[in-house]
Amino acid sequence: MSEEQIRNLETQFEERIARDEKIEPKDWMPEKYRKTHIRQISQHAHSEVVGMLPEGNWITRAPSLRRKVALLAKVQDEAGHGLYLYSACETLGISRDELYEQLHSGKAKYSSIFNYPTVTWADMGAIGWLVDGAAIINQVPLCNTSFGPYARAMVRVCKEESFHQRQGYEIMIKLMNGTQEQKDMAQDALNRWWWPSLMMLGPTDAESVHTEQSMKWKLKRKSNDDLRQQFIDQTVPQAELIGLVIPDPDLKWNEERGSYDFGEINWDEFWQVVKGHGPMNKERMKARVGAWEGGEWVRDAAMAYSEKQQERKEKQSASLKKEVS
Numbered sequence: 405m406s407e408e409q410i411r412n413l414e415t416q417f418e419e420r421i422a423r424d425e426k427i428e429p430k431d432w433m434p435e436k437y438r439k440t441h442i443r444q445i446s447q448h449a450h451s452e453v454v455g456m457l458p459e460g461n462w463i464t465r466a467p468s469l470r471r472k473v474a475l476l477a478k479v480q481d482e483a484g485h486g487l488y489l490y491s492a493c494e495t496l497g498i499s500r501d502e503l504y505e506q507l508h509s510g511k512a513k514y515s516s517i518f519n520y521p522t523v524t525w526a527d528m529g530a531i532g533w534l535v536d537g538a539a540i541i542n543q544v545p546l547c548n549t550s551f552g553p554y555a556r557a558m559v560r561v562c563k564e565e566s567f568h569q570r571q572g573y574e575i576m577i578k579l580m581n582g583t584q585e586q587k588d589m590a591q592d593a594l595n596r597w598w599w600p601s602l603m604m605l606g607p608t609d610a611e612s613v614h615t616e617q618s619m620k621w622k623l624k625r626k627s628n629d630d631l632r633q634q635f636i637d638q639t640v641p642q643a644e645l646i647g648l649v650i651p652d653p654d655l656k657w658n659e660e661r662g663s664y665d666f667g668e669i670n671w672d673e674f675w676q677v678v679k680g681h682g683p684m685n686k687e688r689m690k691a692r693v694g695a696w697e698g699g700e701w702v703r704d705a706a707m708a709y710s711e712k713q714q715e716r717k718e719k720q721s722a723s724l725k726k727e728v729s
């Protein structure tokens with residue numbers, strides 16, 4: 405293709421984005437658009453799948469049958485989100501095996517938030533309330549993202565995230581209506597998950613290398629700092645309502661801005677976690693790689709079965725043809 409032809413295609417592409425048209429997998433797209441979508445969608449898929457581990461840790465220890473059923477359903481939803489997202493990503497011309505390889509080799513990132521341990525039952529409340537709460541704020545704008553398969557996957561993901569957020573907040577409400585020990589457990593979980601939840605929404609806009617281009621392509625619809633502010637403004641009243649204290653001495657309502665001012669985020673901690681040095685990075689990868697290796701016989705058996713079915717079909721159609729002739 406000549407340079408002029410490519411320039412024309414690029415112009416048409418930008419015009420489609422400006423008209424808010426969805427870009428579909430078979431449409432022409434700039435290589436960088438394709439690559440940055442593979443990066444973000446696959447990181448999102450990996451986050452869902454790795455994100456099953458901290459909560460999976462509590463399924464057998466949920467305090468009642470009702471809690472167990474809800475937690476199981478939530479973790480299963482996360483597996484489903486991973487599947488929609490891997491499928492959306494594959495439409496961009498990358499295989500599932502390549503995506504897994506990138507995760508297992510450490511080449512692809514997944515959300516920093518899942519590298520923290522879940523040490524008490526209250527952590528199930530804090531994750532649902534805060535982590536899924538932050539995820540909703542981040543993902544609702546993505547329902548309107550420019551790449552069709554990603555936008556459509558996000559619609560269902562967001563509906564399910566809202567159930568997750570409510571089940572988490574309900575655990576916190578229950579604990580805050582309980583004994584002093586239960587209240588302390590809830591406050592301790594908030595103390596540990598608050599700052600990592602703010603970090604989860606990504607580096608500051610000044611440090612965010614991808615935001616500018618991703619906003620132009622309508623892959624991202626809101627900046628990291630705007631989403632973080634929205635999350636804080638939404639969550640602080642929820643904490644106050646049930647008697648929890650946000651662990652930030654600098655948190656203060658700013659009348660002029662109509663938003664909360666908040667304290668300094670420890671960005672060194674964030675980058676350490678992103679680079680693989682968080683409290684649980686090694687365990688998380690060990691669990692994922694172990695699941696991949698341990699599942700090899702299942703994949704082999706499924707392949708052998710489908711080859712056998714194919715052979716059977718071919719034989720049947722050959723004998724049918726013979727009969728007809």
Ligand code: BYC
Pocket residue numbers: 443444447448449451452453455456482513514515516517535536539542603604605606607611612613614615618624628678
């Ligand atoms: N953790 O330029 P930036 C869930 C990386 S799943 C690790 O701002 P971008 C759930 C970033 O990748 C939630 N790395 O990037 C599941 C980039 O590095 P690379 C997951 C992070 O893409 C189970 C560099 O830092 N949600 O909710 O414009 C149970 C510079 O950042 C993080 C999604 O994935 C991080 N937190 O913006 C419960 C949503 N933040 O790639 C809940 C979709 C940044 O150049 N993703 N980095 O090596 C997004 O919206 C965006 O990708 C982000 C980052 C806002 C996360």
